[in-house]
Amino acid sequence: MQDDPQRESRSKVRWLVAGLMWAAIAINYIDRTVLSAAAPHIQGEFHLSAVEMGIVMSAFFWSYALLQLPAGMLADRFGQKKVLGFAVFWWSLATAATGFASGLKSLVALRVALGIGEAGAYPSNAGIAYRWFPKKERATVAGIFDSGSKLGGAIALPLIAYLLATFDWKITFAITGSLGLVWCVVWQFTFKDSPADHKRVNAAELAHIRDGQRSSRADTLKARASWKKLLAHRNIWAMCIGFFMINYNSYFFITWLPTYLVKERGMSLMEMGFMASLPLVISMFVEVLAGWASDRVYSSGKLSLTATRKLFLVIGLVMASSIGLAAFAQSAVMAVVLLCIAKSGTTVAASQVWALPADVAPRNMVSMVAGTQNMVSNMGGVVGPVVTGAIVGATGSFIPALVFSSVLIAIAILNYVFLLGKVEPIQFEDNPVEFDNHDQRNADVSA
Template identity: 80%
Template sequence: MRETLQAQGRTRVRWVVAGMMWAAIAINYIDRTVLSAAAPRIQSDFHLSAVQMGIVMSAFFWSYALLQLPAGMLADRFGQKKILGLAVLWWSLATAVTGVATGFKSLVALRVALGVGEAGAYPSNAGIASRWFPRKERATVAGIFDSGSKLGGAVALPLIAFMLALFDWKITFAITGVLGIVWCIVWQFVFRDSPGEHPRVNAAELAHIRDGQTPNAGDTARNTVPWRKLFAHRNIWAMCIGFFMINYNSYFFITWLPTYLVKERGMGLMEMGVMASLPLLISMFVEVLAGWASDRVYASGRLSLTATRKLFLIVGLLMASSIGLAAFAHSAAMAVVLLCIAKSGMTVAASQVWSLPADVAPKNMVSMVAGVQNSVSNMGGVVGPIVTGAIVGATGSFVYALLFSAALIVLAIINYLFLLGKVEPIQFDEYPMELMHHEPRKV
């Protein structure tokens, strides 16, 4: 039977799905990065202090971080198609109306609204990866969809800088909001929650997906294990703590980096737009390559899944620690080079970070585990811009802010080395199996 399916040839619909996942994250980051690219102009127009601007930048993460778990629970309960589609539509509308902001308070409120919608993106994508891809392709698809965040930022920064030179910054928000609405229309026709329900997935591709999946990748069953029990496991804590420290660093590149290049390194607006995009653009390709490479290492049998994940996490974080060296760079060009290395290292780690939920989640709780991880990690996005703004405001320089970021990377390395245990699905043996296979609620 297997030989017959192989002779038939597999369709590749799962990679079309991966492309849609990538596009959702790219649009996600374009919409959240618009404010960062326009920050110098907005700060000047509304006469905001560095601390106020830090609060505005972090406001998005208040709702985004808090709603990760509910978004993951909804995606597991009602399906990723509905939840991700609704999420993209919500955040696109929130982006489009951000141009009506009139000052500090309205900017904060609109950024909170944006975070409500964007909370559904990553938990939904993690759930899709578990259902549509076998384990040996898991890091590749994680690298693909998360790389959309780097392209989104890389495209947004120079594009917004160019648009700012031509138009008022408020027009930009309306234009970028349209992208997500177009994506939503395509999504409804392209995606199904289960590959078995997709009319263009043939038997060979379906067998390839199902043969390489772990027990947590069921198509329809709903797990009734309380989400609070997840916190009894050390791997969940390790995933959350490590990703918090990575995200604290990552969000520097889409919040304070443009201001750093303009005020600390003396760049003009157009030069800033190009230079600020380089770490994101380069890291996009690095992340996909890292995901592919880790899948090849694991598939070769030379390393266990645990050793593979830890190897790429540590190598990536060692690269990421170069963010501290950028503080002492004698030239703007060298600072940008070091920041490119740092951001690329963060994405090497991220290709593994976004594989872990599908690796360790109990049956049909992948989106929920991803939501827990992303909720805690994005507290780094809440505190990061504020702490950076406070350090810059107190010292008049970014030097100590960058050194503090590097110190957190060192702690992340220790966390993944010693707290993260064996990478395998979490088992809840005390729950009868019949409680683990209820049909999902129909809506």
């Protein structure tokens, strides 16, 4: 009876895996944020100009964005356990070693190293979601692991401020770097690339994981699709364009929002600190709820996978468009409420965005697709703060900048509704894919 999936009580190891994925992203954001809090101390000690400090801060984003695709390819080739484990180990060492920096050049080198390591996190997590979770739970796990970024962003500044006040900035980097090293030890002894190889995954959970996945015969096939053909597919373009627009808006909340609240809304520093954290904290819970809700809708059989993904993408992006309304709010409180709705909307969309790579990628290319999507999206994070600053500088107001962000959200909605086609594994003549019965019963809505 123990091996009968129908009678055996299902184990829940996959949710332990989801917890480790979440922790990796939370640590990821803590480690990338520590420099921002320590910047005044570092700038003073090394006598860096504002321009030089800006170079140090931007060094991370270039290596992080540009290495998303290579990191995804490595994860697909060598397995997510090795790549994610090495990535966290690498970036944790880079974080800890920042305390030994001696000036501008070493700071830039260490921030580049941090970006190299952190590039492996999201592509690996997308691949793990494909291997460890059935299709009807992927939005939930995507919402869980991506919510780690909001927690990391929300708690990083107060946590790091406390460490800086208690110790010096060098010890602070060592402490935050050690978090990832502890995670690596747990990861090494807990995770397996395949749930079938995990001793604590019983037959009932394994059957549940494989429900709605491609057939076991197809699982043995190597992906032979050309990555050039893959990148030319309309769904990949739609995923990249949409996520670029979403990230353009998301980065406002971790770059310009404090300045907006102080200069445009007249808040004190204490008020700003609390209000600026609200959108991140609230959106963390909204994202998990949205992922769970979309999986419930899909599991009910009332909507196809395509219709479910598009529905929640549009709902989230309509909410995100509230950023334009916030510009015209009569009170600071109403502006913050609208910004909380807007940020929560980007996370509703993100719960679907991070499920899409597992939904559409050919066999053994999930991490590569996720890396491609994240590479383009982070370019939105690179140019977003610059464009916002340029608009505010030219007009003397945040109103045009927030309205422009809302316009980009409208473009993202059109992109997902019309350019994104049927949500199913991309097929070429040389990589046929089998589908589950649920998909065969439900005719997907195609743009």
